[in-house]
Each structure stands twice: as structure tokens, then as C-alpha cells.
Amino acid sequence: MKFRVERDTLADAVTWVARGLPARPPVPVLAGVLLSADAEAGTITLSAFDYEVSARISVPADVEEGGTVLVLGRLLADISRNLPNKPIDVAVSGNKVEVACGSSRFSLLQMPVGDYPSLPVAPETSGSIDGHTFTQAVAQVSVAADRGDTLPILTGVRLEIDGDRMTLLATDRYRLAMRELSWRPASSDVSYVGLIPARTLSETARALGASASVDLALGSTAGGDGLIGFEAGSRRTTSRLLDGEYPKVTSIFPTSTDTEAVIRTADLVEAVKRVSLVAERNTPVRLRFAEGQVAIEAGTGEDAQASEAVGAEITGPDIEIAFNPHFLLDGLGAVGTTFSRLAFTQSSRPAVLSGQEEEDGEPDTSYRYVLMPVRFAG
Amino acid sequence: MSRRQYSAPAQVSSGPPDDTGCTILHVDMDAFYASVSLLDHPDLVGTPVIVGGSGTRGVVLSATYEARASGVTSAMPMSRALRLCPTATVLPPEHERYAEVSRAVQATFASITPLVEPLSLDEAFLDVSGARRLLGSPIEIGELIRARIVDEQGVTCSVGVAPSKFVAKLASGLAKPDGLLVVPSADVVPFLHQLPVGALWGVGDRTEEALRRLGLRTVADIAHTPVATLRRALGEAAGGHLHDLSWGRDPRRVEPVREEKSVGADETFPYDVDDPDYIRRELLRLSDKVASRMRAAGLSGRTVTLKVRFADFTTITRSRTLKDPTDVSREIFGSALALYDALGLQRARIRLVGVRLSSVVETASAPVQGLLDEPDHGWRDADRAVDRAAARFGRGSVTPATLLTSEDAHFPRHSHTT
Numbered sequence: 072m073k074f075r076v077e078r079d080t081l082a083d084a085v086t087w088v089a090r091g092l093p094a095r096p097p098v099p100v101l102a103g104v105l106l107s108a109d110a111e112a113g114t115i116t117l118s119a120f121d122y123e124v125s126a127r128i129s130v131p132a133d134v135e136e137g138g139t140v141l142v143l144g145r146l147l148a149d150i151s152r153n154l155p156n157k158p159i160d161v162a163v164s165g166n167k168v169e170v171a172c173g174s175s176r177f178s179l180l181q182m183p184v185g186d187y188p189s190l191p192v193a194p195e196t197s198g199s200i201d202g203h204t205f206t207q208a209v210a211q212v213s214v215a216a217d218r219g220d221t222l223p224i225l226t227g228v229r230l231e232i233d234g235d236r237m238t239l240l241a242t243d244r245y246r247l248a249m250r251e252l253s254w255r256p257a258s259s260d261v262s263y264v265g266l267i268p269a270r271t272l273s274e275t276a277r278a279l280g281a282s283a284s285v286d287l288a289l290g291s292t293a294g295g296d297g298l299i300g301f302e303a304g305s306r307r308t309t310s311r312l313l314d315g316e317y318p319k320v321t322s323i324f325p326t327s328t329d330t331e332a333v334i335r336t337a338d339l340v341e342a343v344k345r346v347s348l349v350a351e352r353n354t355p356v357r358l359r360f361a362e363g364q365v366a367i368e369a370g371t372g373e374d375a376q377a378s379e380a381v382g383a384e385i386t387g388p389d390i391e392i393a394f395n396p397h398f399l400l401d402g403l404g405a406v407g408t409t410f411s412r413l414a415f416t417q418s419s420r421p422a423v424l425s426g427q428e429e430e431d432g433e434p435d436t437s438y439r440y441v442l443m444p445v446r447f448a449g
Numbered sequence: 450m451s452r453r454q455y456s457a458p459a460q461v462s463s464g465p466p467d468d469t470g471c472t473i474l475h476v477d478m479d480a481f482y483a484s485v486s487l488l489d490h491p492d493l494v495g496t497p498v499i500v501g502g503s504g505t506r507g508v509v510l511s512a513t514y515e516a517r518a519s520g521v522t523s524a525m526p527m528s529r530a531l532r533l534c535p536t537a538t539v540l541p542p543e544h545e546r547y548a549e550v551s552r553a554v555q556a557t558f559a560s561i562t563p564l565v566e567p568l569s570l571d572e573a574f575l576d577v578s579g580a581r582r583l584l585g586s587p588i589e590i591g592e593l594i595r596a597r598i599v600d601e602q603g604v605t606c607s608v609g610v611a612p613s614k615f616v617a618k619l620a621s622g623l624a625k626p627d628g629l630l631v632v633p634s635a636d637v638v639p640f641l642h643q644l645p646v647g648a649l650w651g652v653g654d655r656t657e658e659a660l661r662r663l664g665l666r667t668v669a670d671i672a673h674t675p676v677a678t679l680r681r682a683l684g685e686a687a688g689g690h691l692h693d694l695s696w697g698r699d700p701r702r703v704e705p706v707r708e709e710k711s712v713g714a715d716e717t718f719p720y721d722v723d724d725p726d727y728i729r730r731e732l733l734r735l736s737d738k739v740a741s742r743m744r745a746a747g748l749s750g751r752t753v754t755l756k757v758r759f760a761d762f763t764t765i766t767r768s769r770t771l772k773d774p775t776d777v778s779r780e781i782f783g784s785a786l787a788l789y790d791a792l793g794l795q796r797a798r799i800r801l802v803g804v805r806l807s808s809v810v811e812t813a814s815a816p817v818q819g820l821l822d823e824p825d826h827g828w829r830d831a832d833r834a835v836d837r838a839a840a841r842f843g844r845g846s847v848t849p850a851t852l853l854t855s856e857d858a859h860f861p862r863h864s865h866t867t
Contacts, residue, residue: 244820323821355816443819
């Protein structure tokens with residue numbers, strides 16, 4: 072195998088493929104990146120797989136001689152990032168892989184290609200979605216996914232597809248984020264539900280979102296149930312799905328609203344950030360919606376205290392409610408609109424946050440963030 | 450009750466003791482558990498009585514002075530105690546009763562001075578330097594406390610009055626039972642110097658043995674040994690500390706302790722257990738007990754600790770910290786069980802298990818992050834209902850079904866938990 076490739080091209084490709092490689096893999100070959108050169112197509116393809124997630128990218132190169140080798144992924148990524156901006160020559164010599172760039176020479180040990188697991192079959196596309204929309208939707212929803220290990224099912228984002236409607240949803244039982252959007256399915260009668268690990272999904276969405284369009288491969292088209300595939304440009308990735316019954320969440324959305332407040336998102340974020348500086352671990356910020364403003368307070372008599380008020384358009388009875396400041400800020404950071412609309416029933420019941428562009432406009436309910444308040448046991 | 454007993458030294462100076470500067474009082478209840486148990490058994494007063502577990506592995510918790518005369522001491526195996534004193538009546542411990550009397554006694558202390566440092570249920574240090582103008586000299590205050598406790602609680606206590614904590618503690622030990630001993634400032638050094646080394650605070654069997662090898666038998670011997678020699682023999686800190694104590698130097702102040710830092714319960718099995726189901730039931734029972742005590746005290750805790758002692762006495766603890774403080778039996782049990790299961794024991798023989806809840810906060814002021822899918826009435830409400838039933842019909846009137854024994858199926862349980 073012998074080829075020449077641009078430094079930036081190789082560095083980008085290997086960095087993306089190797090990003091998820093485990094530092095201490097259960098099997099040594101899983102720390103490798105598979106590098107194959109195709110002389111006819113004039114491309115090299117890099118792939119990595121850890122039995123959960125696979126990644127594959129093809130980039131153009133001057134291929135003199137085809138072939139496939141397996142080398143340490145992180146090492147190759149580090150090397151290619153640090154090389155001078157000149158063409159890189161890669162060639163196999165015995166059981167070594169020689170990497171030359173300018174006057175730099177690296178010699179990497181080959182790992183046994185035969186021991187490397189075969190990658191999931193290249194998925195066929197089930198439809199596509201606008202890259203920017205997809206990235207934004209995933210970011211909005213994955214904030215609410217659980218990061219702990221108590222209930223593995225809650226570390227996922229639930230993807231539901233019904234025709235051209237796509238619904239993303241995540242919850243850690245303290246808050247729930249749901250985004251509805253449309254996509255372009257290959258056939259109009261597609262119906263699908265899958266649970267994708269939130270961490271993998273947000274990494275994938277960030278990496279592929281720069282492309283104008285992202286292809287999705289669902290269900291059996293992704294080379295077996297329990298897998299989902301994403302493809303954008305020359306990048307293709309698959310992820311194993313989480314297994315298990317996702318909790319029934321539709322009943323969580325309140326059916327009625329007593330008090331509604333519309334607030335300029337940035338003002339509320341700033342105020343909550345400032346006031347929560349005095350909120351010790353596990354203590355809430357208290358919000359009081361009355362008389363055209365929301366008064367925000369944190370801290371107790373024995374500790375530091377802070378308060379601030381922000382103007383708000385309020386309809387319905389006054390209400391006082393307490394939230395974990397991080398959960399509130401996660402939601403306010405995710406709405407992505409100039410104004411935020413908060414809807415309440417009681418101070419012990421969940422509040423619903425959604426966005427809207429104009430202060431007196433209609434709420435945009437395509438994104439909803441349901442947040443359970445903090446109460447005092449006594 | 451102290452393992453080591455010393456006779457009271459002869460009064461060094463003549464005349465009434467001078468209590469100037471003796472502002473530290475050590476108050477120690479006399480045979481506390483036994484005395485409290487006798488309150489409900491007046492017929493047994495004046496006879497040897499031992500309080501403790503009666504099973505094959507039972508241990509003496511306390512004994513009346515009549516039983517102690519036969520050589521019974523606390524922490525002694527019950528079987529041995531009964532061989533020493535076969536005529537003794539054995540009473541099961543009544544922890545709630547002890548806690549109740551202890552609270553009343555602590556309340557008496559609190560009415561004397563805010564500077565109270567409780568050491569356990571039945572002893573405390575008091576710093577009365579600020580109470581002298583109101584209540585009189587330290588001796589008068591000591592006698593006032595003794596009179597009030599015997600009058601209000603019906604149990605006696607002994608008081609040591611001295612210029613420092615450890616001398617006061619020694620003095621109360623020598624005043625027992627039902628007495629008061631003053632060690633005036635001027636007499637501290639001669640008082641200490643006639644005592645054996647074992648009397649000093651912190652000298653256990655090991656240290657005593659090390660000191661004996663150096664030929665040091667009395668506190669005076671320690672006092673007249675160069676500090677460097679003591680440090681070499683006992684270590685940097687312990688050597689210097691003992692030397693200070695031997696000259697009566699004990700700068701530690703009476704530190705009023707804050708609220709209770711943790712609540713725990715453990716169980717030593719009558720025989721070693723390797724049945725995981727038995728252990729799980731025991732964890733449920735202990736979690737239930739810890740939770741109900743937390744609820745009774747209005748407290749919640751965030752850290753659950755599991756303690757396991759194996760048949761060979763090796764002891765391990767594992768803990769887990771929850772997102773929010775809890776006083777719910779089921780949540781504590783869930784964590785304790787997860788910790789136990791994570792040990793992955795393959796039928797290891799277990800002697801003792803314990804459950805402890807720490808990182809304690811007051812429930813009323815503890816914020817609780819609600820769950821989106823929580824039911825209107827959760828386990829917390831179930832616990833409250835159990836507490837109300839227990840208050841009305843007695844402890845154990847409502848209990849998890851797995852803890853029922855075949856007798857409970859027919860008769861309500863009235864046993865005392867230990």
C-alpha cells in the first residue's frame with residue numbers, strides 16, 4: 072500500500088474517525104484505525120469500530136498501490152495534526168507503516184487486520200434531514216438526557232418517526248425535552264421508534280451538522296435492527312441502539328395552564344445565572360411571577376442571599392415556584408428564541424417552557440421543555 | 450462503665466477542697482442502662498441485674514453494681530457474665546427508653562450551661578466557668594446537677610470536678626457510684642502521679658505494654674521520662690501527648706457538638722450467615738429502622754453506608770451518595786441493597802451487617818427535586834402512615850411483609866428491637 076494525501080485532509084479524517092476510540096480498549100485491535108487505499112477510485116477510507124459505534128470516512132488521495140492496514144488511531148491522529156502543512160506520504164514497509172512529511176519520518180507498527188471486527192454493513196438511506204436543523208434539534212433535546220448510570224434507558228434520546236414527522240425526546244425524570252420537526256423520508260409510510268445513546272447522537276450531530284443534508288438509515292436498512300446509521304458527505308457512522316422499554320411520557324405534559332409568563336430569554340438567563348451564584352449545591356432558585364415581573368431569589372437566611380427582578384408579560388394568577396438553577400438554565404439555553412414562554416399550573420406541578428420570537432406573538436411549540444420544580448419536604 | 454477501675458487517691462491537702470479554676474465537670478451516669486432498666490423493674494433494685502443481648506453471642510451492655518461486684522463488666526460476653534454471676538437477672542436493652550432519659554439529662558445540662566459536650570448517651574463534659582455567678586461554685590453546681598437528675602429521672606450519676614477534661618473524667622470514675630470528686634488545681638500533679646499509666650486517656654493495652662517495657666508503671670514514671678524517649682517508643686504525637694497529660698496539661702476545651710451527624714443500625718447475627726436472602730431481609734429491617742429514626746428526628750441524609758463484618762472479623766464499608774437527601778425507608782434500602790449486591794459475595798459467611806445514613810440535613814429545610822412521573826402518593830407517604838400506625842399501635846404494627854415471621858401472621862409483635 073502506498074499513497075500521498077494532503078495534511079489537512081488526513082488530519083481531519085483521522086481525527087474524526089479516532090475521536091471515539093477507547094483509551095483502554097477491551098481488545099487491543101479496537102484502538103486501531105483501519106486504513107484502506109483504493110487505487111482505482113483514488114480514495115483512502117478510514118474506519119473505526121468499538122462494537123457500539125462505527126465511523127467511516129473516505130477522502131481523495133493519490134493512490135499508487137492499494138491495500139489495507141490497521142494502526143493505532145490516536146497515535147495517527149496526533150501525528151497527522153502535528154505534521155507541517157505539506158503532502159504526507161504513507162507506505163507499508165514490512166510490518167511497519169512509514170509516514171513521511173517534509174523531513175519528518177514516522178514508523179508505526181501494523182496491527183493484525185485479520186483480528187479486526189467487520190464493520191456493520193453500510194446502511195441504505197431511509198430519508199434525509201437538513202443538517203443545521205438536525206444539529207439544533209439534537210442539542211435541544213440531549214440536554215435533558217440522564218448522565219448517570221441508574222437507569223441506562225434514560226441516557227438515550229428517543230427518536231420517533233411517523234411519515235415526514237420526526238420527534239426527538241429525552242428525559243432524566245427531572246425534566247423532559249421534546250422537539251418536533253419534519254424530514255424527508257424515502258417513503259411516506261415510514262414509521263420507526265429507536266433509542267439512541269445521547270452522547271453518541273450529539274457527537275454525531277455536531278460532526279455531520281455542517282453538511283447541508285444528513286441521511287438517516289433506520290431499522291433493518293442499517294444492517295440489522297438495533298442499529299442506526301447517519302451519513303453526510305463522505306462521513307458515515309452507525310450506532311447501536313439502547314435496548315429496553317422507554318417510560319410512557321405523554322401523560323407528563325400538563326393538559327391545562329393557569330399562569331403564563333413571557334420573558335426575554337437572554338435577560339432571564341443572565342439574572343438566573345447571577346442569582347444562582349449563592350445557591351449552594353442542591354438548593355433551588357425561587358421565582359415569583361407577579362405584577363409584570365419575575366422576582367428571582369436564592370440563598371437562605373443563614374447563608375448568602377441574592378435577588379433580582381426581570382420584566383415579564385404575565386397572564387393568570389401570581390405564582391411562586393422553585394427550580395434547580397442548572398435545569399432551568401439548560402432549558403433556557405436550548406429554546407433558541409428571543410422570548411421564552413413559561414406555563415404553570417401549581418408550584419408543585421411541572422412547568423412547561425417553550426420559545427417564541429415576538430413578545431406578543433404565538434408560542435412556537437415545536438420545542439417544549441418540561442421541568443419539575445423543587446419543593447420543600449417539610 | 451470503665452474497663453479499668455482505680456481506687457480513689459487519698460486527699461492530698463487537708464480541709465475542704467479548693468475548686469477555684471476547676472471549671473470542667475465530667476458527669477457520668479452510674480450504670481446508666483442498668484439503672485434506667487431498673488426504673489421499670491423496681492423489684493430488682495438491690496439485686497444483680499445485667500442488661501444485654503441474651504442470645505449465644507449476646508454481650509453485656511451494662512450491669513448493676515451488685516453484678517459488677519462479681520466481676521461483670523460491659524462488653525463481656527453474656528455467657529461469661531452469667532458464669533461469673535449466675536444469680537443475675539438478664540434484661541433486654543430498651544434503647545428508646547435510654548434515649549428518652551438521656552435527652553432529659555441533656556436538657557438538664559443545657560439548663561446549666563450551653564457549653565456541653567456529650568460523649569455518649571450517658572456522659573458529658575460541661576464547662577461551668579460562665580455559670581458560677583448564677584449557680585455558685587463548681588462543686589455546688591456539680592451537686593445541683595446530681596440532685597436534679599436523681600430527683601427528675603430517678604437515676605444517679607457521678608461528677609468529676611477538675612481544671613481539665615481528662616482529670617475531670619478520671620475524677621468522676623473515682624467518685625462512682627453516686628459521688629462527686631474534686632481535684633483542685635494544686636493537687637492535679639500529685640493526684641495524677643500516683644495513678645498507674647493505664648489511667649491516662651489514650652493508654653490502652655498496646656501502649657501500656659510499650660510503657661511497661663520501658664519500666665514505666667505509674668504516671669509519675671512517665672512524667673519523669675524525657676519526652677524524646679517517649680516519642681521514640683510511642684511515636685511523635687502520642688509520646689508528646691502522654692507527657693503533657695502526665696503533668697496535667699490538657700488544653701482541649703469543651704466543644705459543644707452540633708447536631709447528630711449520622712444515624713445507623715447494625716445487627717450481629719446469632720450465628721454466621723451466608724444466605725443472601727437472609728442478609729437482604731436484614732438490610733430491609735435495618736434500613737427501615739434507620740429511616741424511622743431519621744423521620745422521628747426530622748432529619749434526612751444523603752449518604753448511605755453499608756457495613757459488613759465477615760466471620761473472620763474483617764470489616765468493610767461501602768457508601769453511595771444520593772442526589773437528594775432522603776428519609777424514605779425504601780430509598781435507603783435500595784441503596785444499601787445495591788451496595789451489598791455490588792460486593793458480589795459468593796456465600797461469604799457474615800457476622801454483622803449495618804446500615805448508616807450520613808450527610809444529614811433537616812428534612813423541613815431540605816429542598817427536594819421532584820420527579821416528573823412521581824405518583825401523588827409515594828413511598829414517603831407510606832412511611833408517614835407506618836409512623837402514625839406505630840405511634841398508635843406500637844412499633845412493628847406495620848412492617849414490610851418480608852419481615853413477618855410465622856408468629857406475626859397470628860399475633861401482633863410486641864418484642865423489643867435491639
